[in-house]
Amino acid sequence: MHFYNREKELALMSLLDTSKPSFLVITGKRRVGKTELIRQFSKNRQALYFFVDSNKSIDILMDEFDRLVREEMDLPGYINLKEPENFLKFITSYDRDLVIAIDEFQRFLKVYPPFITQLQRYWDMKADNCRVFLIVSGSSIGMIRKIFIEAQAPLFKRADNILTLRPFTVRETFAMLEDLGVTDPREKLNLYFLFGGTVYYYRLFEKYQCTGFLDALDKLLFSEFAPLKDEVRDVLIEEFGKEHSTYYEIISAISQGKCAMSEISEMTHVSSSSLSPYFYDLIDLLGVVEHRIPVTDSPKKSKRGRYFLKDNFFRFYGRFMYPALSQYMAGNYSSVMEKVLQEWQSYTGKIFEDICRELISEELSSDYPEIGSWWNRRGDEIDILGIDREKRKVLAVEVKNRELTGDETRRILNSTAEKVKLIEGVPGMEIRVGIAARKIEDRELLESEGFLMWELDDILR
Numbered sequence: 034m035h036f037y038n039r040e041k042e043l044a045l046m047s048l049l050d051t052s053k054p055s056f057l058v059i060t061g062k063r064r065v066g067k068t069e070l071i072r073q074f075s076k077n078r079q080a081l082y083f084f085v086d087s088n089k090s091i092d093i094l095m096d097e098f099d100r101l102v103r104e105e106m107d108l109p110g111y112i113n114l115k116e117p118e119n120f121l122k123f124i125t126s127y128d129r130d131l132v133i134a135i136d137e138f139q140r141f142l143k144v145y146p147p148f149i150t151q152l153q154r155y156w157d158m159k160a161d162n163c164r165v166f167l168i169v170s171g172s173s174i175g176m177i178r179k180i181f182i183e184a185q186a187p188l189f190k191r192a193d194n195i196l197t198l199r200p201f202t203v204r205e206t207f208a209m210l211e212d213l214g215v216t217d218p219r220e221k222l223n224l225y226f227l228f229g230g231t232v233y234y235y236r237l238f239e240k241y242q243c244t245g246f247l248d249a250l251d252k253l254l255f256s257e258f259a260p261l262k263d264e265v266r267d268v269l270i271e272e273f274g275k276e277h278s279t280y281y282e283i284i285s286a287i288s289q290g291k292c293a294m295s296e297i298s299e300m301t302h303v304s305s306s307s308l309s310p311y312f313y314d315l316i317d318l319l320g321v322v323e324h325r326i327p328v329t330d331s332p333k334k335s336k337r338g339r340y341f342l343k344d345n346f347f348r349f350y351g352r353f354m355y356p357a358l359s360q361y362m363a364g365n366y367s368s369v370m371e372k373v374l375q376e377w378q379s380y381t382g383k384i385f386e387d388i389c390r391e392l393i394s395e396e397l398s399s400d401y402p403e404i405g406s407w408w409n410r411r412g413d414e415i416d417i418l419g420i421d422r423e424k425r426k427v428l429a430v431e432v433k434n435r436e437l438t439g440d441e442t443r444r445i446l447n448s449t450a451e452k453v454k455l456i457e458g459v460p461g462m463e464i465r466v467g468i469a470a471r472k473i474e475d476r477e478l479l480e481s482e483g484f485l486m487w488e489l490d491d492i493l494r
Contacts, residue, residue: 038201057168061198065198081134087137125165128160133166133167133168134168135169136169138170152188173319203493215244223377231346234346264346265350283315284322285355288350394417400421406418413452415429416469417432425461427465429453430487431468434470438475446468465483471488
């Protein structure tokens with residue numbers, strides 16, 4: 034599989050490499066491609082890669098680090114790197130071009146916290162002739178923030194840059210799937226609904242010679258040796274140990290449409306007052322959940338916040354796998370897969386809405402400085418609401434994950450226009466209404482009447 038769409042990141046890394054000593058932090062959620070980015074950059078360079086395993090003691094880790102350096106660099110026997118300070122002294126005084134990458138760096142907080150403060154001291158005292166490009170990466174976004182970003186962080190402002198690696202966009206994913214032989218837009222969209230923009234899953238798609246969506250379900254999830262069979266459970270166990278089942282329940286609740294704190298509490302039997310630490314972990318450490326408020330609300334004052342899963346595969350797992358885990362683990366794959374296929378159209382509606390909101394918001398952000406979703410306590414919702422208070426104009430867009438007849442479209446547009454009138458401060462502004470769907474009958478006629486229309490092809494173009 035080719036290496037995709039990280040040209041800007043590689044350019045930044047090359048720039049820092051030419052002005053050594055340099056220090057780069059790479060962060061981003063699991064499976065997003067941090068290690069592969071480091072591997073691609075390290076090609077044709079003298080480079081050392083170290084992985085911090087939180088299940089190992091510092092002594093065992095340092096033995097591994099020492100052995101790896103000796104194997105790769107043919108060091109003389111009198112150099113001993115088995116002590117953390119000796120290792121740090123070596124990497125901050127090495128006078129030849131060298132890339133050093135330490136993956137899952139934040140795990141030193143568990144394994145041996147002094148390593149981080151020692152790195153601060155040695156990096157501050159590094160030799161003038163040091164020729165090391167130090168790259169540290171980590172998937173626990175909140176932990177990276179505690180080490181590098183917060184004002185009291187031990188390595189605050191030591192890094193030359195902090196690079197956040199994001200999943201591929203839907204357009205980038207479609208281009209990648211085209212290269213993998215998937216040409217049908219519906220197949221591409223279904224695969225994106227399943228895996229999102231996480232490149233690791235598409236590498237498995239290629240490795241297992243999948244031909245499309247159904248084949249991917251069968252080979253990667255619903256078979257005895259499926260490589261993603263325990264994916265989410267393993268991630269949660271590794272991160273949260275014995276408490277992983279509570280996180281599992283929260284993910285499942287959100288994936289089934291329970292977005293308010295009270296709803297999640299009721300479904301998981303965890304009191305609302307006790308849920309905050311779990312949400313912190315899922316939002317800041319794993320990066321799979323996000324908290325949204327209506328676009329009209331103040332972030333500091335809003336009490337209408339909702340929680341959403343922004344990782345498509347975690348959403349799929351929570352919706353279909355966790356509730357049927359006993360069946361699934363017993364090998365009764367056909368019944369679980371049948372449920373997936375029966376509910377796929379309704380299940381993917383919210384994901385389609387997310388895609389449309391992201392791409393349409395990107396297109397319209399210059400015309401509408403405030404853009405997002407809106408809802409009230411009564412249950413009224415608008416999928417995309419754009420507001421320009423200075424020019425006193427409003428745009429409301431409804432999203433539907435299906436093909437619409439002309440009559441259906443007109444009813445939805447009229448209903449959306451009525452909902453706009455419920456928004457405080459909006460009456461009196463110029464109001465435009467639009468709709469996004471897979472296909473819209475009578476589109477040209479509706480556009481001639483002043484309505485805005487987006488079809489799937491427009492959104493993805």
